Amino acid sequence: MTEQPETRDDWTRGGSVIAVAMAVMNVTTYGYTILAARLLGPGSYGAFAAVMGLLLVLGVLQLGLQTTGARRIAAHPESVGEVERALLRVALGTAAVLALLCLLLSPVIDRLLNLDSVPTAVLVAFTVLPMTLMGAQAGILQGERRWRALAALYLAAGVSRLLVGGALLVWRPTETIAVLAVLIAFFAPVAVGWWALRRSLPHRRGHVTGHHDERSILAETFRNSHALLAFFALSNADVIVARDVLGDHQSGLYAGGLILVKAVLFLPQFVVIVAFPSMSDQENRRAALVRSIGLVLALGVVSTLGAWLLSGLALVFVGGPEYAEIRGQLWLFAILGTVLSVVQLLVYSVVARQSRWSVYLVWAGLVALLVATRGVDDATGLAVVVTVIDAVVLVALLATSLHRLRPGAPASRDVAPAAASR
Numbered sequence: 001m002t003e004q005p006e007t008r009d010d011w012t013r014g015g016s017v018i019a020v021a022m023a024v025m026n027v028t029t030y031g032y033t034i035l036a037a038r039l040l041g042p043g044s045y046g047a048f049a050a051v052m053g054l055l056l057v058l059g060v061l062q063l064g065l066q067t068t069g070a071r072r073i074a075a076h077p078e079s080v081g082e083v084e085r086a087l088l089r090v091a092l093g094t095a096a097v098l099a100l101l102c103l104l105l106s107p108v109i110d111r112l113l114n115l116d117s118v119p120t121a122v123l124v125a126f127t128v129l130p131m132t133l134m135g136a137q138a139g140i141l142q143g144e145r146r147w148r149a150l151a152a153l154y155l156a157a158g159v160s161r162l163l164v165g166g167a168l169l170v171w172r173p174t175e176t177i178a179v180l181a182v183l184i185a186f187f188a189p190v191a192v193g194w195w196a197l198r199r200s201l202p203h204r205r206g207h208v209t210g211h212h213d214e215r216s217i218l219a220e221t222f223r224n225s226h227a228l229l230a231f232f233a234l235s236n237a238d239v240i241v242a243r244d245v246l247g248d249h250q251s252g253l254y255a256g257g258l259i260l261v262k263a264v265l266f267l268p269q270f271v272v273i274v275a276f277p278s279m280s281d282q283e284n285r286r287a288a289l290v291r292s293i294g295l296v297l298a299l300g301v302v303s304t305l306g307a308w309l310l311s312g313l314a315l316v317f318v319g320g321p322e323y324a325e326i327r328g329q330l331w332l333f334a335i336l337g338t339v340l341s342v343v344q345l346l347v348y349s350v351v352a353r354q355s356r357w358s359v360y361l362v363w364a365g366l367v368a369l370l371v372a373t374r375g376v377d378d379a380t381g382l383a384v385v386v387t388v389i390d391a392v393v394l395v396a397l398l399a400t401s402l403h404r405l406r407p408g409a410p411a412s413r414d415v416a417p418a419a420a421s422r
Contacts (some may be wrong), residue, residue, distance in 0.1 A: 049258065233362075286402070300341060
């Protein structure tokens with residue numbers, strides 16, 4: 001049975017539950033990353049980080065399914081059963097196709113990421129199966145505003161990775177085992193989602209309209225995934241480039257610095273969640289964007305100062321003494337994380353107003369990054385080039401967004417997708 005519309009107090013309580021769950025998920029996921037960096041060492045960790053970067057890019061299908069399910073169920077609560085059945089069928093089908101494609105391309109993945117391990121590349125194919133299904137389950141729970149069930153799913157995703165991954169890495173610290181642990185851990189949130197949906201499915205009485213068939217859901221999923229794909233490709237291409245243009249040691253050092261980048265990127269995640277509904281409101285979206293950028297920048301300044309003044313402590317979280325060569329440059333990685341945080345916020349603003357052309361600015365930045373990094377020969381040089389290119393993308397997106405959101409600008413004719421906090 002779908003939930004009744006929530007009051008402001010209900011929304012606040014639900015938002016608090018999700019915020020805590022996401023914080024725990026991010027901390028435990030970050031904890032597993034630190035553990036992997038320490039136990040694997042720069043060489044093997046660089047390969048593991050490259051695989052995780054690829055999985056993050058492949059995960060845009062997961063997010064596309066989640067936004068599609070959440071938007072449709074929230075907009076058409078009377079059709080929740082119809083949307084759920086079609087969405088899960090699309091999730092299973094697309095997950096199978098993506099897994100088969102990755103399996104066929106596993107030798108290419110192995111060579112592209114310099115893994116020297118085809119079995120590790122094969123694990124990527126199997127991992128996308130539960131990862132994609134989790135996105136559809138999360139979208140259904142989000143659309144129905146079942147915050148406790150969704151929080152349990154997020155908690156299972158993070159805690160299982162730390163526990164399973166930690167145990168397996170202590171047993172055998174290799175990049176293949178590290179990726180295998182991620183695969184196994186993904187089945188925990190899927191189990192939570194299955195249980196939550198299984199318990200409520202018999203009570204649903206969804207009205208069948210014929211408007212929520214697999215074809216329309218698949219088309220919307222691809223549209224919703226496009227902007228997110230552009231951001232994730234831009235924000236994760238550098239670790240793959242590092243494996244290609246740098247040696248094992250330097251790419252491992254760069255991957256260690258990216259731990260700090262991801263920490264700074266994840267820190268203001270709650271800002272995106274809280275601001276997205278306002279950015280979808282025609283009257284408030286400009287003010288919401290400006291306020292949100294200010295808050296993200298403030299958090300970024302604090303993080304950068306902390307990485308500069310407390311570089312020794314920051315080095316502990318990056319991976320320890322083996323990464324001491326980049327201790328003096330950790331502040332630069334914090335700046336990179338701050339820039340990416342603002343770019344992410346701007347991309348969600350693009351999604352909120354359903355602008356299609358602005359996304360191509362992000363793709364242009366990716367092309368520039370791939371070209372400009374060919375002559376880089378150390379971790380610091382790569383960090384500088386990537387930061388400059390991402391900053392240019394930020395300025396271009398900000399200028400475009402403020403122009404589109406100026407007073408008197410034509411209103412968007414598109415319906416914004418559901419936000420994570422909706």
